[in-house]
Amino acid sequence: MVLDANDREVIEACQRGEWDAFRLLFETHKDRVYSIALRYCGDESAAMDIAQETFLKLLSSIGDFRGSASFESWLYRIVVNRCLDYRRRDLRVAPALQGLLDILMAPAQSVLQDLLQAEMAKDVQKMVRTLPPEQRIVVVLRYTEGLAYDQIAEILGCSAGTVASRLNRAHKVLERRLAHFRVRGGSSV
Numbered sequence: 001m002v003l004d005a006n007d008r009e010v011i012e013a014c015q016r017g018e019w020d021a022f023r024l025l026f027e028t029h030k031d032r033v034y035s036i037a038l039r040y041c042g043d044e045s046a047a048m049d050i051a052q053e054t055f056l057k058l059l060s061s062i063g064d065f066r067g068s069a070s071f072e073s074w075l076y077r078i079v080v081n082r083c084l085d086y087r088r089r090d091l092r093v094a095p096a097l098q099g100l101l102d103i104l105m106a107p108a109q110s111v112l113q114d115l116l117q118a119e120m121a122k123d124v125q126k127m128v129r130t131l132p133p134e135q136r137i138v139v140v141l142r143y144t145e146g147l148a149y150d151q152i153a154e155i156l157g158c159s160a161g162t163v164a165s166r167l168n169r170a171h172k173v174l175e176r177r178l179a180h181f182r183v184r185g186g187s188s189v
Helices: 005-015 019-041 044-064 071-088 098-104 111-129 133-144 149-156 160-188
Strands: none
Touching: 005 019, 005 044, 019 044, 019 071, 019 133, 044 071, 071 133, 071 149, 111 133, 111 160, 133 149, 133 160, 149 160
C-alpha cells in the first residue's frame, strides 16, 4: 500500500510519538512485512521474529524518515535488512516460493501429479535456499511481492541493472537445477 497525503499525516504523527498513529501504520503494513519475511526464510516462527524486529526498528527510526524515498520502499529496506540479518545469524532458511512453482508447472490433474508437484516444490525451496542472500532476496521481492526492478533497486540501495544481474544469475542457477530435477522427475514417472 502506498501512502497518500493522509498517510503522510500518520507518519508525522508517528514521528511525534503518537501510539495510535503507529498502531495504524502497523495494521496497514503488518501482512506485507510478514509475507516478505516468510517468503525469505520459510519458517513461520522466524518470519514472525523478523516482522517484530522490523516494526521495532521502524518504531525506533521513524524520526529518520524524511520522505526522499517512498515510505513503502523505506519500510521494505528495513524488512530486507532484518531478513539478511536473519541469514547472517546462520539460522535454518527454507523459502516458500509457490509463486515460482506456479510459473514453472501447469496445474496438477491427478493425485500422482499432485505428489510430483509437492516433491518439486520441496526441491525448488532447497535450490532457492542455496542461493546467495543477495540473489535470494531479489527472487523473493520479484516473484512473491511482484515488485518491479526499479522498486527492488530502491529497496536494496543498488541500481536496477544490479537487480537484473542478480536475478539473471539466480535464474541461471535455478534453471540448471530445475533441468536436473525434470530429468530425474521424468525418469521416475
